[in-house]
Amino acid sequence: MSYVQVFESIDKNKDGKISWDEFSQWIRAFSPLMTSEEIDKMFIELDVDGDRQIDVIEFSKCFVVAEKEEEETLLKNTFDMFDIDRDGKISPDELHVVLKRLGKNTSMEECARMVDAVDADKDGHVSFEEFKIMMSSPDNNNKTLL
Template identity: 75%
Template sequence: MSYVKVFESIDKNKDGKISWDEFSQWIRAFSPLMTSEEIDEMFTELDADGDRQIDIVEFAKCYVVGEKEEEEEAVLKEAFDLYDLNRDGKISPGELHVVLKRLGRNKSMEQCVKMVGAVDADQDGHVSFEEFKTMMNSDSKTLL
């Protein structure tokens, strides 16, 4: 998913800016135990002009990936870990269902099984990190 689409999904009131509340809701979808102070720290880091809102340019900066392969790998691993809730090294349809629900993208369990199946190259019923990387480097970002 492009950063523009992610931005638009976070910007619930469609005013072209992400408020602290919108940002907090998005972060808590992935990390429900994150404190308000931690969220505020992240928000402040992204809010370059200090207007207490994140615009598309400020948001895009968090999506800039360095040219080094290790940096890209680290960013992809971080994204993968957001879905791998039980930290077993694979994304199950159930984990996908939970994360998408937290993001307000209600998909049925059956839809989540199909989404996982679409990128599950070894047909084990889960998305491994290697399968996730392949998906993220393709034009089809099925899980996002």
């Protein structure tokens, strides 16, 4: 999923800008316990021009290709958002919960199919290594998880 697609999914009113409320809703889908102050700090860092809205250019800066270590950290943080119980793997249930929080109407069966599609060791979960492979694959439709 490209940063433009992520941006468009966050921009609920389709005005070409992400408001604080839209940003907050998106962040809380992943981290429900994050405080408003923490969200505000993140928002301010992205809102370079200080207009209290994030445009696609400002948003793209958090998706600039980083060095391998930074990329790994970004992937790990993203993985951790889906790994609700912090057991080091993403289950179909966890995927379903996060997608529901994001406002996606995905059935448990669809979540199970998504997990199965990238579950190389067939243990019923997505490990971090499997997640990295999924996210680096240019033709993998499971990137819609984000």
